[in-house]
Amino acid sequence: MTQRFSNLSRRQFLGGLASSALVVGAGGLFMPALGQDNLLDFRLGADPLLLHFNENSLGMSPMAIKAVQDVAVNAANRYPDNFVADLRETLGKRHGVPTEQVILGNGSTEVIQAIVTVAARMGAKVIEPDPTFGDVRRYAKAEGMQVIAVPVGGDFVTDIAALRAAAEATGGPLLINICNPNNPTGTIVDSTALFNWIDAAPDDHIFLLDEAYVDYAEQNPAFKSGLALVQAGRENVVVTRTFSKVYGMAGMRIGYGLAAPKTAKSVRRFSANFNLSATGSAAALASLKDEAYREASVASNARGRATLLETLDGLGLMHIESNTNFVLHRINSDVKPYQDRMMANGVRVGRRMTADEGWNRISIGTPDEMVEFTRVLRAFRERGWV
Ligand SMILES: Cc1ncc(COP(=O)(O)O)c(C=O)c1O
Numbered sequence: 001m002t003q004r005f006s007n008l009s010r011r012q013f014l015g016g017l018a019s020s021a022l023v024v025g026a027g028g029l030f031m032p033a034l035g036q037d038n039l040l041d042f043r044l045g046a047d048p049l050l051l052h053f054n055e056n057s058l059g060m061s062p063m064a065i066k067a068v069q070d071v072a073v074n075a076a077n078r079y080p081d082n083f084v085a086d087l088r089e090t091l092g093k094r095h096g097v098p099t100e101q102v103i104l105g106n107g108s109t110e111v112i113q114a115i116v117t118v119a120a121r122m123g124a125k126v127i128e129p130d131p132t133f134g135d136v137r138r139y140a141k142a143e144g145m146q147v148i149a150v151p152v153g154g155d156f157v158t159d160i161a162a163l164r165a166a167a168e169a170t171g172g173p174l175l176i177n178i179c180n181p182n183n184p185t186g187t188i189v190d191s192t193a194l195f196n197w198i199d200a201a202p203d204d205h206i207f208l209l210d211e212a213y214v215d216y217a218e219q220n221p222a223f224k225s226g227l228a229l230v231q232a233g234r235e236n237v238v239v240t241r242t243f244s245k246v247y248g249m250a251g252m253r254i255g256y257g258l259a260a261p262k263t264a265k266s267v268r269r270f271s272a273n274f275n276l277s278a279t280g281s282a283a284a285l286a287s288l289k290d291e292a293y294r295e296a297s298v299a300s301n302a303r304g305r306a307t308l309l310e311t312l313d314g315l316g317l318m319h320i321e322s323n324t325n326f327v328l329h330r331i332n333s334d335v336k337p338y339q340d341r342m343m344a345n346g347v348r349v350g351r352r353m354t355a356d357e358g359w360n361r362i363s364i365g366t367p368d369e370m371v372e373f374t375r376v377l378r379a380f381r382e383r384g385w386v
Contacts (some may be wrong), residue, residue, distance in 0.1 A: 001076065023025040034344040040379050049369055049376075052348040054326045056248035056367040060283060061293035063339065067286035068279045080278035087281045090288055095184055096231055100266045108212060108242040108255025113139045115208050115238055115257070115271035116336045120145055120173035122204065127167050128177035129158040131184055131353050133210060136177040153353070156185040156320045156328065160193040164321070167197075173204040180209055180226075181217045184353040186322035191224035198229060198237060203310040206263075209239045212255075215246035215298055215323040220323050228257060233258045235363060238267065245325060246297050247287040247291075252280040268374055301325050304370040311374035315381050326363045328354070331386050335360055341385060347376055 030305075050057070071083070084104060092099040105111035112135050120143035128136060129151035137147050150166050153159045158178065167174055170349070181188045200205055209226035217223040229237045238259040244250035254276060259267060287293065305322060311318045312329050319329035331338050335352040338360060342349045350361030364370060380386045 006251075006290060019334070034340060035194065038344050040343050040376065042379075043347075043376065046346055049347040049365060049373055051363040051365055051369070051373060052350050053250070054245065054363045055250045056245060056325065057369055058248050058297055060252070061287050061290040063290045063293070064283040065246070067282040068252075071279045071282040072346060075278050075282075075345060078138040078275060078278070080276060080281055083278050083281035083285065084276050086274070087254075087285050090285060091258075094288065095227055095258055097258055097383065098261075100261055101258055103238075103257035103259065103264050103371045104265050105240075105255045105257065107244060107253040107273060108210070108240040108257070109135050110271060110275060111238075111240050111255055111257040111267065112136060112208065112210065114267045114294050115141050115206070115240075116145070116175065118263075118266050119173070119206055122173040122206075124173035124175045124204070124205060124206065125170060126177060127163055127170065129163065129179075129182065131182075132158075132177065133179045133183040133212075133357070135173070135327060136208065139177070141342040142320060143291070152182070152185060152187075155187075157187045158182050158189045160190050160197060164193075164197045167201070169206060175207065176201075178207060178208045178209050179321040180211060181213045181223070183212070183324070184350065185320055185328050186324045186326060188220060188223045188323050191222070195224070195229070198226075198234065201236065203236055205236060207237045209237060209313045211239055212242045212245055215243060215294065216301060216325055217323040219298065223323060223347070230258045232261055233260045235263045236277060238263060243287060245283050246294055246301075247284070248297065249280070249283060249287065252277075252283050254280045254284045273355070287359065300367060303363050303367040304364040305375055307370040310376055315377065317377075317386065322364075326350075326361050328359055328361050330358055331360045333386060334358070336364055338386070341380070342376070345376060347373065 032199045053175045086101045088104060089099050091102045103111050116136055116139040125146040125148060126136060126140045129152050140147050148166055150159060150163045167176060178189060211225060214225060226237055226239045230239055238257050240257045242255040257267060308327055317330045319327050339349055353361055
């Protein structure tokens with residue numbers, strides 16, 4: 001599979017590195033111009049490494065690209081109803097639930113937003129691990145909801161017992177946000193503890209199980225999806241998934257939720273009408289037909305991760321078990337100077353996401369990108385920066 005890069009020019013990314021002013025970098029963000037002594041020769045003029053957003057550097061399946069091109073030429077002037085209906089039906093069949101139980105979103109973040117809105121109308125508070133993916137908190141704060149954050153354990157694993165205790169102590173309607181595997185830690189939850197809790201929970205405790213990274217997590221036999229609970233008709237569970245990760249479609253904005261009938265209906269009420277594009281829906285449909293691409297994408301991630309972990313181990317930089325397309329690892333320094341130095345060398349890494357300094361989240365790019373990233377990391381070690 002060929003390696004594809006975003007169409008940011010090298011000049012845009014690395015331009016003016018040695019100057020003393022701030023320069024505009026990838027994504028329009030300002031990047032600090034550090035002195036020459038922070039620059040690695042072999043990175044000058046090199047392609048940027050965008051390893052900060054857990055995207056998929058492979059790009060979309062060739063079948064998805066073709067579908068987008070066809071739709072752009074032949075159907076972009078029409079509302080996308082047929083593509084959207086087809087996608088919902090296909091996803092329902094794929095996950096063993098009726099079409100009505102599929103909630104489509106402009107990215108899974110839109111489904112998450114609708115779930116938070118439903119919970120807000122119930123007068124719910126939010127309970128979630130800390131750290132975790134920030135969208136629920138963001139929307140909940142906008143709704144004026146109280147958010148109760150329960151720190152992950154010292155091993156960075158989501159502490160289901162502590163979350164359950166917090167839920168029981170709080171009582172009343174709750175939205176319980178479980179990102180599984182969790183972002184930014186990459187860890188999976190203890191599924192027995194979670195499922196026992198869901199079994200015992202009252203109906204007004206809604207569990208959002210965010211499975212954005214499910215395709216990677218499935219490689220771990222200990223991972224258990226919440227899909228079976230939806231299939232069993234549990235109205236207080238919503239599972240969300242996305243085409244942004246394994247299918248390399250972050251820019252197309254397609255995600256979905258799966259819920260039992262009544263819950264799916266109430267969440268759908270808060271989704272925008274015509275919220276998916278024809279191109280995005282067609283790309284998603286084509287991706288679902290291209291199982292070879294999905295498998296190659298998972299395998300590519302495993303190869304890139306192996307390269308990364310080998311280097312981290314070689315450098316003695318501890319890392320947390322990853323069930324995703326990113327790894328949380330030690331950097332032995334504060335995040336900001338590390339991030340700035342990486343950026344100055346054309347590498348975008350995660351921002352600070354943990355309570356303590358000294359950790360960074362790195363996305364897994366293509367195997368070639370990870371060879372290059374590990375070269376950078378080793379050069380950082382030679383200079384005493386990690
Ligand atoms: C855990 C988690 N959920 C949801 C999303 C958002 O996905 P989407 O692109 O489908 O909105 C992300 C994106 O990084 C994520 O990490």
